[in-house]
Every structure is written in structure tokens, then in C-alpha cells.
Amino acid sequence: MSSLLEVEHLTMHFPVRGGTLIDREVAKVHAVDDVTFSLVEGETLGLVGESGCGKTTLSRTLLRLLKPTGGTIRFRGTDVTRAKERALAPMRREMQMVFQDPYASLNPRKRVGQIVGMPLRLHGIKREAREDRVAELLQRVGLAPEHVNRFPHEFSGGQRQRIGVARALALDPRLIVLDEPVSALDVSIQAQIVNLLEDLQEAMELAYLFVAHDLSVVRHVSDRIAVMYLGKIMELSPAEELYSKPIHPYAEALLGAIPIPDPKENRARERVVLPGEPPNPMNPPSGCVFHPRCEYATDVCTTVEPPLMEYPGGHLAACHHPLNVLPREVAMAKRSPASPLSAGDDKPSLLPERVAGAGA
Amino acid sequence: MSAPEPILRVSDLEVSFATDEGLVRAVDGVSFELLPGEVLAVVGESGCGKSVTAMTLLGLTRSANARFAGAAYYGDTELLGASEAELQQIRGAEIAMIFQDSASSLNPVQRIGKQVAEQIQAHEKVSDAQARERTIELLERVGIPNARRRVDAYPFELSGGMRQRVMIALALSCDPKVLIADEPTTALDVTIQAQILERFRELVRQLGASVILVTHDLGVVTDIADRIAVMYAGRIVERGSLDEIFYDPQHPYTWGLLGSIPRLDRPRPQRLPTIPGLPPSLAQRPDGCHLRPRCPHEFDRCVKTPPLQSRVPGAAEHLDRCWLSCEQKRELREIEPGVIGLRHKHEVELTKGGAGG
Numbered sequence: 241m242s243s244l245l246e247v248e249h250l251t252m253h254f255p256v257r258g259g260t261l262i263d264r265e266v267a268k269v270h271a272v273d274d275v276t277f278s279l280v281e282g283e284t285l286g287l288v289g290e291s292g293c294g295k296t297t298l299s300r301t302l303l304r305l306l307k308p309t310g311g312t313i314r315f316r317g318t319d320v321t322r323a324k325e326r327a328l329a330p331m332r333r334e335m336q337m338v339f340q341d342p343y344a345s346l347n348p349r350k351r352v353g354q355i356v357g358m359p360l361r362l363h364g365i366k367r368e369a370r371e372d373r374v375a376e377l378l379q380r381v382g383l384a385p386e387h388v389n390r391f392p393h394e395f396s397g398g399q400r401q402r403i404g405v406a407r408a409l410a411l412d413p414r415l416i417v418l419d420e421p422v423s424a425l426d427v428s429i430q431a432q433i434v435n436l437l438e439d440l441q442e443a444m445e446l447a448y449l450f451v452a453h454d455l456s457v458v459r460h461v462s463d464r465i466a467v468m469y470l471g472k473i474m475e476l477s478p479a480e481e482l483y484s485k486p487i488h489p490y491a492e493a494l495l496g497a498i499p500i501p502d503p504k505e506n507r508a509r510e511r512v513v514l515p516g517e518p519p520n521p522m523n524p525p526s527g528c529v530f531h532p533r534c535e536y537a538t539d540v541c542t543t544v545e546p547p548l549m550e551y552p553g554g555h556l557a558a559c560h561h562p563l564n565v566l567p568r569e570v571a572m573a574k575r576s577p578a579s580p581l582s583a584g585d586d587k588p589s590l591l592p593e594r595v596a597g598a599g600a
Numbered sequence: 601m602s603a604p605e606p607i608l609r610v611s612d613l614e615v616s617f618a619t620d621e622g623l624v625r626a627v628d629g630v631s632f633e634l635l636p637g638e639v640l641a642v643v644g645e646s647g648c649g650k651s652v653t654a655m656t657l658l659g660l661t662r663s664a665n666a667r668f669a670g671a672a673y674y675g676d677t678e679l680l681g682a683s684e685a686e687l688q689q690i691r692g693a694e695i696a697m698i699f700q701d702s703a704s705s706l707n708p709v710q711r712i713g714k715q716v717a718e719q720i721q722a723h724e725k726v727s728d729a730q731a732r733e734r735t736i737e738l739l740e741r742v743g744i745p746n747a748r749r750r751v752d753a754y755p756f757e758l759s760g761g762m763r764q765r766v767m768i769a770l771a772l773s774c775d776p777k778v779l780i781a782d783e784p785t786t787a788l789d790v791t792i793q794a795q796i797l798e799r800f801r802e803l804v805r806q807l808g809a810s811v812i813l814v815t816h817d818l819g820v821v822t823d824i825a826d827r828i829a830v831m832y833a834g835r836i837v838e839r840g841s842l843d844e845i846f847y848d849p850q851h852p853y854t855w856g857l858l859g860s861i862p863r864l865d866r867p868r869p870q871r872l873p874t875i876p877g878l879p880p881s882l883a884q885r886p887d888g889c890h891l892r893p894r895c896p897h898e899f900d901r902c903v904k905t906p907p908l909q910s911r912v913p914g915a916a917e918h919l920d921r922c923w924l925s926c927e928q929k930r931e932l933r934e935i936e937p938g939v940i941g942l943r944h945k946h947e948v949e950l951t952k953g954g955a956g957g
Contacts, residue, residue: 290789291760396878397646426645426816431860431872438871453789456862460872483864497794499819501861503842506822513798514791517759 244316244415244447245279245302249581251310252294252301256522267522271297273471274311274580281414284441284448286462286479288455288494292518294471295451299417302449303335304328315415333363336408340420342400346392352378352403353388359410377406382436398429405436415447422457434460455494459483464554467491470521470529472580473548476556485564487557490530528560536561536591544586547579558583561591606633607810608657608695608778612670613680615649615656619665622883626652628834629670631908634778639804639811641821643857644831647879650814653831654780656680657812658697659687674778693723696776700783702763706755712766713739713751716773723774738769743799761792768800775807782814797823818861822846830854833880833890836908840918848930850912850920853891855933889921897924897932 252272255265271294279285289295301308304320312321315331323331336359339345346355353374360370375385381402392400401421408416418437422430434457441448452458458465462479467490475488486492493514500506516533519525525532531541538561546558551569556576565573570588615627627649634640642650655661657672657679672679674695677686691697699705707715716738717731726734732751739747742765755763764784771779784800785793801824804811813825821828821842828845830838830853838851849855856875877894886892888903895902901923912918912926922929 290791398878427818428645428856428860428875429878431862431874434862435871435874455790456864459864460862460868480868493791495864497790498864499794499797499823500865501818501822501846501858501863502865503822503846505865511794511798513794515795517761517792 242281242316243278243314244281244283245449246314246317247278247302247311248276248314249311250275250298250301250308250313252297252306253309270294270471270521270524272301272308273524274582275468275471275473276311276578276580277466277473277476279415279447279449281447282441282445283464284450284462286458286465287449287451287468288453288458288465289468290453290494290518292470292521293468294521295453295468296419298468299337299419299449299451303332303337303417305337329363333411334414335417336411336413336415337417337419338401338404338408338421341424342397342404343392343424345404346400348392351389351391352383355392355403356388356406356410359407363411373410374406377409380409380440381406382432396429397425398432401425401433402436405433405440409440409444412444413446415449417449417451419451420453421450423452423454430457437461455483455498467494470518470524472529472558473556473578474530474558476548476578478553478555481553481555487551487555487562487564488530488559489534489536489561489563491557492563493533528558536563538591540586544584545580545582546588547583547585548576549573549588550576560586560588562588565590604635607636607674608634608812609673610653610657610670611672613653613656613672614667614669615652615661616667617663617665618667619883621881623667624882625834625885626882627656630831630834630836631670632829632836632839634810634812636777636810637808638826639813639824641813641815641825641828642831643815643818643821643828645816645857645879647833647882648831649834649882650831651782654697654782654812654814657780658691658695659684660697689723692719692771692776693774694776695778695780696771696774698767698771698779698781698784700786702760702767702787703755705767706763708755711752711754712758716766716770719770719773734773735769738773739766741803742766742769742772743795744769761788761796764788764792764796765799768796768803772803772807776809778810778812779804780812780814783816784813785820786815786817793820800824818858830857833885834882835890835921836919837891837922838920839908840915840920844912844915844918848912848915848918849933850918850926850929851891851922852895852897852933854920889923899923 250272251274254269254271256267257263258266275298287295300306302313308321312319320331356377357370357374360373374388378385378387383402422433450458450461459479465477465479465482466473467475469490475491482491486495496512514533527543528541528546531537540560546560548556548558550556551565551573567590570590611631613627613630616623616625630653644650652661668680713735716735720731720734736747736751739751744750744762744765785796815821825842827841829836832853838854849858859873862872875894880886880890888905892898892902906921906923908919908921910916910919
């Protein structure tokens with residue numbers, strides 16, 4: 241399958257201005273810091289991380305809602321990193337977005353028909369054709385055609401999110417960026433929307449970039465999952481593998497923090513609570529950005545940024561002391577071209593107690 | 601040993617609000633007892649009345665358009681009819697509340713230490729210096745590093761997790777007997793949530809306080825609750841111990857709720873099980889069982905409201921509001937112990953259940 245979206249060393253730094261009398265840049269917020277990945281047609285890439293890790297900035301930069309400070313974005317082989325608005329228009333038909341907050345992302349003064357029809361209008365589709373298309377779209381997302389004249393406030397959160405999905409589908413996109421599409425919804429409604437998204441993907445061969453902080457929902461929808469921390473990709477893994485054998489300690493900690501909704505298993509489980517909070521992205525730590533919170537960190541972690549290494553099965557992880565891998569796999573691991581340019585060349589090594597653990 | 605005396609008794613609590621769309625019955629006949637030292641989780645989706653129930657206990661829902669019925673006893677004090685002055689004595693000192701949104705619940709223009717000290721001084725006669733020392737000690741106990749320095753910080757200078765710790769410190773400042781925590785960790789990231797839950801559990805145990813935990817997150821419930829009350833459309837539809845609710849759930853709504861959680865510890869299902877349709881509008885609820893329009897097991901008796909009673913043999917404290925017999929439920933729900941999730945013909949039927957009303 242061909243690559244739909246290729247992102248190379250993408251960087252998005254926001255300047256922080258200050259100073260007396262003369263306005264100057266005093267610092268940079270490293271929101272997205274040298275991120276590389278690609279997405280093929282029909283694939284779902286999950287993007288997880290905690291607040292402030294840069295996942296939303298990354299998704300907005302991909303759609304060129306923000307102008308990246310470095311790196312390249314190619315959509316179907318065309319470099320769109322610095323493309324002008326006019327040149328972006330055809331690409332925007334094929335790349336759409338569904339936002340997190342179904343209350344803030346729909347204009348409260350427009351009717352559903354106008355909201356869903358707006359992308360069609362902007363792309364010059366005639367009124368009659370538009371009406372038919374809107375009715376068809378509403379049906380597709382599980383709303384009734386008679387909802388076309390209602391206002392957003394007449395709908396529940398789940399239904400509003402369906403309207404958001406219908407709007408994103410209007411122009412027959414190839415890629416939809418879903419920014420926390422279900423996190424504002426109740427669990428039973430979440431499941432309805434997740435199932436709808438999966439049905440649509442199958443019917444229309446859509447590719448999804450599914451941004452979320454909720455690892456359980458992401459697992460359900462994704463083919464591959466990228467874990468972000470402080471603007472960088474820590475691990476990029478086939479979906480199931482991330483859950484069965486996380487390589488990066490941060491991924492392990494994220495998984496361990498989720499309570500299991502089963503009292504007996506939850507009581508039986510030994511919980512390791514990750515200490516501290518994510519550091520300030522204005523002044524990221526040296527070496528591995530996760531080292532101040534990592535229980536396995538050694539000297540090398542504080543000085544050298546770990547490269548993304550390729551482990552079997554297309555599993556990438558940026559850690560000097562990987563978990564859940566065999567010594568043989570570590571020896572064979574190669575530096576991935578997706579590694580940040582600033583990463584060192586140090587080979588990862590297993591911690592002694594971890595080697596014993598892997599053999600047991 | 602005789603059963604311990606409950607610390608809080610709520611019976612037939614009704615709360616309704618007069619609105620343009622008619623009378624919204626937010627809470628409809630809710631009864632429960634809170635035992636000393638226990639954690640009772642009130643679980644349900646948006647609009648089920650769980651927060652209104654919690655806030656009513658502290659008189660926080662009183663307004664010109666609100667109507668109350670029933671009773672809520674804290675010791676000998678009836679909370680619904682209590683005067684504002686009586687409530688002032690109880691709030692914070694006896695029954696304290698932790699709100700979900702720390703960003704909007706703390707005063708943005710006052711230092712956090714001042715806010716905690718103010719609460720201590722409202723209930724106890726202590727000097728400013730003593731109140732400050734106690735505040736610092738409290739901030740340390742809830743896990744704020746450098747508490748001596750942070751005590752003079754403004755809320756905006758703290759992260760969400762740190763602010764939520766301040767909220768907990770505020771709630772604990774007068775050693776309350778009852779803590780009402782309304783979604784205390786919902787707005788936080790998972791790793792921070794785990795930190796705070798762990799600390800919260802420890803502190804509550806030390807304090808010996810009872811907790812009413814209002815939440816929609818069944819994962820958090822498993823971590824911390826002793827008993828669960830499941831609410832739907834203003835009513836408690838099922839109530840029981842943690843294990844009873846998880847391993848022998850009786851109400852179809854509870855099945856749906858448990859079934860729609862994506863599980864990390866199970867193979868991934870083809871599709872997530874869902875509850876079809878939407879919760880009813882609280883201004884126009886269906887007669888009888890409120891779940892009726894969404895329930896795949898509806899039958900003629902459901903037009904009458906089932907009472908909340910024990911239907912499980914040998915489990916007098918496991919109550920539910922469903923007409924089906926216990927055997928029928930165990931057969932219908934098709935849930936193996938520990939494997940939660942429905943294997944019904946549950947496809948999403950969007951047209952069912954009053955879409956849009």
C-alpha cells in the first residue's frame with residue numbers, strides 16, 4: 241500500500257516573547273520536537289500521550305492549521321510543508337478533522353444542514369447537489385434526514401459528534417484527523433461513536449489519525465500506536481504489541497496507571513505509580529526527556545538522547561534500557577531513520593535485573 | 601456484632617427544577633445509607649442525577665426554581681430543611697466536598713494557602729500563624745512538593761494535578777466525617793490520576809472518613825469503592841457491594857454500562873458492545889422503568905415502575921429495579937464471572953430511543 245501521509249522530522253516550536261521595551265523571543269515551547277512517521281491508505285494510527293505532550297499541536301500542524309517550524313509533511317507524495325493557502329485547497333478536501341469538543345466545534349447559530357453543507361459550499365458544489373449530499377451524509381452517520389433544519393443545541397453530545405463526523409465526511413476525504421473524538425462523551429455513547437467510525441472506515445477506506453489520551457479506546461481502533469511524551473515519539477508499535485509488551489518505560493507506566501474494571505484482578509495487580517509530572521516543554525530535560533521520572537534511568541539517559549531503535553515486527557522505541565525485549569533482539573536492533581536528528585548513536589543495553597527477568 | 605449506625609441516611613430524595621421545558625425531575629426517589637468509613641460510589645452517565653444528589657446534601661442546589669422532597673439525615677440534623685446558618689456549620693467541617701474542576705473551583709486571585717487557612721479559621725479559633733502552619737502540613741500530606749514555598753502560589757501557577765491536591769487539602773482541612781468527591785480525577789491524565797487516587801485512598805483511611813464518590817468511570821470505582829449505586833435517569837437502578845455489581849449485575853443498564861468499557865486486559869472484541877439509543881430527557885421520561893425504550897428485554901410489566909428491592913437470593917443488600925427474576929437475569933445477561941461484556945444482538949439502533957426528542 242502506498243503512503244498517504246509522510247512526516248519527516250516535523251518540528252513545531254512556539255516562541256515565547258518578553259523583555260522590557262524591546263519585544264524579543266526569550267524562550268521556545270517545544271510542542272512538537274522532531275517527529276517522523278507515515279500513514280498508509282485505510283490505516284488507523286493512534287496517537288497517545290498526556291496533556292501537553294504535543295499530540296494536538298502535531299495533528300493541527302499536519303493539516304497545516306499551523307505552519308511548522310521545521311521538517312516536511314508530504315501528502316500523497318506532494319510536499320505541503322510550506323504550500324500557500326491556494327495550493328492547499330485541493331489537499332484540504334482530502335484531509336479533514338473531527339474535534340474533541342462537540343459543543344464548541346459546531347456553530348450554535350447555524351442549522352445542521354448549513355454546518356454539514358459548508359465544506360461543500362466552500363468547494364463550489366451547487367445547492368441542489370448539496371442538499372442531496374447532506375441528507376445522505378446524515379443518514380450515513382446515523383442521524384435522520386429531518387434533522388437537517390435543527391440547531392446544534394437540540395442534540396446530545398453523541399449526536400453532535402455525529403454531526404462533526406458528517407461534516408468531516410462531506411468532501412470524501414482520504415484521511416481524517418480525529419482529535420479526542422470520544423473523550424467528552426459517556427462510555428455507552430463512546431462505544432456507539434467508535435463503532436460508527438469503524439464502519440465508516442471500512443465502507444470508505446478512510447485513514448484515521450486517532451488522537452487520544454485514553455489507551456483503551458485507542459487500542460480498539462488502531463492498527464499502530466505512537467506514544468508521545470514532551471513533543472517526541474517514545475514508542476511506535478503495532479497496536480496489540482504495545483499492550484502485550486511495551487518497550488518504553490513510559491508506555492509501561494501509562495498502561496499500568498489505568499485501573500482495570502474488574503475488582504479481583506485489580507486487587508491482585510501490583511501497581512507502580514509513576515512519580516512526578518511532565519516537565520516544562522519550554523525547557524525540556526537533557527538526554528532522554530523522560531529520564532527525570534523514569535525508574536530505570538542511568539547516567540547515559542541524562543546526557544544522550546536515545547535514538548528510535550527498530551525491534552522485530554516494526555516496533556520502534558526510543559529508550560537506552562528497553563523493556564520486554566530479548567538480548568538477541570537488542571543486539572540486532574538498528575537505528576531507525578525516524579530517529580530525531582539530535583539523538584545519539586549509543587546502542588541500547590538491557591539493565592542487569594531486566595536481563596534476568598527476560599530469561600525467567 | 602450489630603450493624604454500625606449509618607452516618608448519613610438519605611430517604612426518597614426528590615429534586616426537581618422548574619424550567620421552560622417543564623418540570624425536570626433530576627433526582628427521583630433516591631435512598632441510601634452511608635456507613636462510617638466506607639466508600640460509596642455513585643455511578644452513572646451525564647444527566648443521571650448523581651451530581652445533583654451529592655450537591656443537594658450540602659444545600660448547593662437550593663434556588664428559586666428547585667423543589668425538594670424526602671429527607672437526608674446527618675446524625676440528627678435534617679439537611680434538606682436545615683437553615684443556611686446550620687449548613688454553614690456542617691459544610692467543610694462535617695461534610696466536605698471535592699469538586700471536579702479545580703481550575704474554576706479555586707479563587708484565581710487568592711493564594712492557595714490563604715484559601716485553605718480561611719476555611720480552617722472559619723470553623724476553628726486559631727491564629728493566622730497556626731492556620732498557616734496547618735495549611736503547610738496539609739499541603740505536604742496531599743503530596744505537594746515544597747509546600748512551604750507553594751503555599752504562597754496562585755492557582756494558575758500550579759498544574760491541574762497540583763490544583764486537585766489543593767482541593768483535597770481544602771476538603772480535609774477540618775477533618776470532616778463525610779467527603780463528597782464529585783469526579784475528583786476526571787480532568788486529570790492517567791498517571792496523575794493514579795498518583796492522586798493512591799494518596800486520596802491513604803488519607804481517607806487515616807482519617808476514617810466516609811466517602812461518596814460520584815463518577816462515571818468504573819475503573820476508578822474498582823480502585824477505591826466498597827459499595828456502588830448505579831443511577832439512571834434520576835433513580836438508583838441497582839445498589840450493592842463492589843463484587844456484587846461487577847460479578848453478579850442484575851439490572852440491564854448495569855450490564856450495558858459494564859459492557860461498554862473497552863478492556864485492556866481482554867482480547868480486543870470485533871465491536872464494542874453498546875447500549876442502543878440515548879438516555880431520556882428528564883422533563884419527559886417514559887412511564888414505568890426508565891430504561892424501557894432502550895432495553896432489549898422489555899416486557900409488559902415494565903410499564904409499571906419496579907421498586908428497588910432485593911431480588912438475589914441470599915443477598916439482602918443487593919438491590920435492583922428490574923422486574924425480571926434473578927434466574928431470568930442470570931440467563932439473559934450472558935456474562936461469565938469476570939468477563940464483562942454483552943454478547944447480545946446489540947447492534948446500534950440509532951433510531952430507537954427518541955433521537956432528538
